[in-house]
Amino acid sequence: MIAVLMICPGRAWAQGNLFETLQGPQDEGVSGQEQPAADPVSDPEPEPEPAPAPEPEDTSVDEDPTSSEPPRIMAQQTLESLISEIIRNILSQMGGKLPPGTRIVVILPPGTCPNSPVTTTKPPTTTTPPVTTTPPTTTKPTPTPTTPTTTGPVPATAEEKRAFSQKYGTQLVDGDSAWSKGQLGAADEVFARLPGFFRSTTKDIKRERMFRNPYTGQVSQGVLGYVRSDIPNRVHMMDLAATAGNLAMAKSQFQGTLVHEMTHTFQNMHPDITQAWNRQFWSSGRPNPPSVSGYGNTQMVEDMAESVRTYFQAGARMKSVQPARYEFIRKYVMQGKVF
């Protein structure tokens, strides 16, 4: 399960219960060093992560958006210091602990959000750099960099990457980490099944070891993948996205992350469709009906990304439990292709 939270500075996309959390009475500051040990986000001595159990696709509903207040504007300077509050809020809604293997990814795109009514992307300012931060996973300590054990350490050859590009029109780019043969194969499976209408908004996919904030240089090890609003067609995939308890889980996680992130490039290129999603499911400012996952309830764009991922990975089940979202994706995102 991947929870990716996109927070949009200075705009009205972080809404409802998030803002209540952000401005709630128990603001404890940024570092969290003084927080109770029960807080899994900041626990200084986290337990070793147990082998993640295979988890069913989360098509359950989350009953909790608690606020019907209109969106409020949040100062950029306060965003980073409030990330931990958001995570605590998410955790508390899930009973204080996420299922093993769950990751929460917080994305704070520079400028405006992909689907913001204002489509112009602002460059970062010097005084208030946009920040993309990521909390650590709930049970996993951060010290050791994770190597992609799952899809194989054998690097893909330049020829293989070139063939992928020629086949799909999407470049596989090595960053400070490299595409492995296994990851390329997993991506090829995804691309072979997705309609060109959807996949064509992703122009390149860059492999990186771990997330490094482009403005502060700060490294975060809990990120699976992200899309920057100022590089709207690029998906970034971290080593962590290819790491899970066994090969099948790792492949599923990598593919699910990829589809989720590709949805963000799709949103960047199709604001009309994204706004239609907003009107249909978020007209009141919160999801109706609730999203496919707890994280999908946090923001409209994440609801859509989580729903597309679920459509791709667990379509039959989604069709029965989320018929409206399923039908929207079938018609407007996948051009009739069913999963």
Ligand SMILES: [Zn+2]
């Ligand atoms: Zn996302």
